[in-house]
Amino acid sequence: MYIANAGLFVKDLEGARKFFEDYFGAKLAFEYNEEENKYYSYIMDLGDGARIELMTKPEIVDTPKDPNRTGFAHVAIRVPSREKLNEVIDRFHENGYHFFYEPSSREGNGECRVVTFEDIVLEVSYKDTEPALRMANVGIFVKDLEGARKFFEDYFGATLAFEYNEEDNKYYSYIMNVGDGAKLELMTKPEIVDQPKEWNRTGIAHMAIRVDSREKLNEVIRRFHENGYHFFYEPKGNEGRECRVVTFEDNILEVAVEAGM
DSSP states (O other): OOOEEEEOOOOHHHHHHHHHHHHHOOOEEEEEEEETTTTEEEEEOOOSSEEEEEEEEETTTTTOOOBSSEEEEEEEEEESOOOHHHHHHHHHHTTTTTEEOOOOSSSSSEEEEEEEEGGGGEEEEEEETTOOOOOEEEEOOOOOOOOHHHHHHHHOOOOOEEEEEEEGGGGEEEEOOOSSSSSEEEOOOTTOOOOOOOOOOOOOEEEEESSHHHHHHHHHHHHHHHHHOOOEEEOOOOOOEEEEEEGGGGGGEEESSSSSO
């Protein structure tokens, strides 16, 4: 079981593809399009690890992102060298992107958190213990931190990797292991507001989790129904392999048997 991708709705699909190609050397894995719905997407490989799914459709609106609202907050990407991190930071500055923070030194391990194209927040870092280019985690702001932890433990067997807290800022987080691949970062702070999610707005739209058997997928779907979660779709018969569901605090998850994206 692992995090398979993070899905981003964008207005400029070609621009988003070029961004990830230019900054991170991402490669197009494949396209998935629904011409009848005017839905188009690129699934991009970042190397070793999960993929980024870039999506667009005519009704997508590029609205301002409130940094203090619940929902998917960031995607974290590891780069393979400190030189690559410095290059990315320099280019972010050249393009006038807003930094929440960046390293104080240009040597050793480091991380930046930046508002990038169409206000998507990325964390980009280098750690000498994790040299491969990959998606390191997906971050979700929640009102109920303990409830979010319990959700991922109960449904997917996630385990706590470590906690990261800033007591002076009243910022608390759990970094959860979800099998192989990227981690899930659950975060909260007092100013977070649980606002309704608009499904047709730009930004990080969903996280996709792969489970290792159809039996596990069936179990997850059954429990989603028991809790009254809203389904966009679910498998029809034994051939279907994926569901897309509005879950806790209106966060959208795609859950599928290990295959495809």
